Amino acid sequence: MKYFAKALQYLFSKKGVKKWLYFLLFSLVPAALLAYAVPVYRLFDIIKDTDMPSFGSIWISYFVRKGIVLSFILGFFTNVFISACISSSLTYHMRIGQFSLPRFFTSINNNFFPCFGRNATLSLVILFFYTVFVLFDALWNVVLNSVAAVIASAFMFAILFVILTYILSTATLWLPTMVLTGEKYQKALATAYYQSRDKHKKFFAFYFILVVFLTGLAVIAYFTSNRPLVSWAITTVSYMVAIVFVHVYRFVAFFDFNSLPRADLTVSSFKRRL
Numbered sequence: 001m002k003y004f005a006k007a008l009q010y011l012f013s014k015k016g017v018k019k020w021l022y023f024l025l026f027s028l029v030p031a032a033l034l035a036y037a038v039p040v041y042r043l044f045d046i047i048k049d050t051d052m053p054s055f056g057s058i059w060i061s062y063f064v065r066k067g068i069v070l071s072f073i074l075g076f077f078t079n080v081f082i083s084a085c086i087s088s089s090l091t092y093h094m095r096i097g098q099f100s101l102p103r104f105f106t107s108i109n110n111n112f113f114p115c116f117g118r119n120a121t122l123s124l125v126i127l128f129f130y131t132v133f134v135l136f137d138a139l140w141n142v143v144l145n146s147v148a149a150v151i152a153s154a155f156m157f158a159i160l161f162v163i164l165t166y167i168l169s170t171a172t173l174w175l176p177t178m179v180l181t182g183e184k185y186q187k188a189l190a191t192a193y194y195q196s197r198d199k200h201k202k203f204f205a206f207y208f209i210l211v212v213f214l215t216g217l218a219v220i221a222y223f224t225s226n227r228p229l230v231s232w233a234i235t236t237v238s239y240m241v242a243i244v245f246v247h248v249y250r251f252v253a254f255f256d257f258n259s260l261p262r263a264d265l266t267v268s269s270f271k272r273r274l
Contacts, residue, residue: 003253004206010248010264019099022089023244026082031239032232033075037068039235040218041225043130046137047153050146055138059131080119083247084111087179090251097263114178117185122168129164133157165211169203170196175247176254195257206249214238 011020042062049061063069088111093099136156140149174192177183183191196203217238221231255262 001202001205003202003249003256004209006252006256007245007249010252011244019093020244023086023247024240026085027240027243028236030075030079030082031243032236033071033078035232035235035239036065037072037075039221039231040214040238041222041231041235043133043157044218044222046134047150047157050141050149055135058138058141059134062130062134076119076123079243080112080115082243083115083119083175086244086247087111087115087175087251090247091179093264094251094255094262097266099264111179114175114185114188118175118178125164125167129160133160161211161215162208165207166204169200169207172196172203172207172250173254173257176251180254203253210242210245214242 011017011023046058046062049058089099133153133156137149137153140152140156144152170193171189172192173195174189177188177192177195178185181188217234221234221238224230224234254260
């Protein structure tokens with residue numbers, strides 16, 4: 001939990017709340033778009049509904065909403081852009097000790113493709129796990145009665161979430177490795193996976209906490225789904241918090257793991273140049 005504590009310290013130390021608010025502000029647009037396109041709470045409808053035995057009908061049911069394709073595309077690319085912005089800001093602050101709004105837009109060209117590659121891979125991995133989940137859900141709907149099918153689907157959902165969390169935790173250092181060392185996609189992934197072996201339990205604990213947080217808010221959003229704006233707002237907030245914490249955690253862990261000096265710890269925690 002050391003890295004988690006350091007991430008909290010970075011965001012909530014003296015004058016750190018300004019950084020927290022800036023990061024949240026910039027993550028609002030992609031979080032809002034993705035909250036509409038891919039809300040976690042809609043998976044609970046798949047678990048609950050046992051009337052659709054067909055794999056195809058269950059799989060597509062999650063995506064039957066007006067404008068979901070456009071929302072996802074816009075959410076994906078704005079998330080890539082914001083990820084590049086946040087990575088640039090964290091890099092400058094931790095290396096040079098300067099944090100300011102213009103830094104969000106510095107070195108976007110250098111960070112765009114690492115963020116694009118990482119987000120595209122994450123999207124494909126999540127899609128694969130979603131497909132496996134739906135495949136088992138369709139199987140339980142056929143071979144089990146309705147109550148047992150719901151229980152089995154919920155259990156499978158939990159197992160797949162833990163496995164996904166484990167896989168994501170092994171790539172904790174991937175993005176900062178690409179951003180800070182300039183290593184290419186595959187080499188940086190191999191490096192991050194190799195480096196994560198000794199710290200994997202710590203990385204997994206953080207991601208597990210994050211997943212529990214997202215799932216908890218998803219449950220609240222599910223029970224308020226009769227008020228679409230409320231459930232969408234709850235999901236948006238959960239995604240905003242996840243985007244910010246994941247980025248800060250990765251960079252804090254990378255600097256600490258590689259024993260790199262952090263300039264933000266030796267100078268004023270918040271410098272602003274307009």
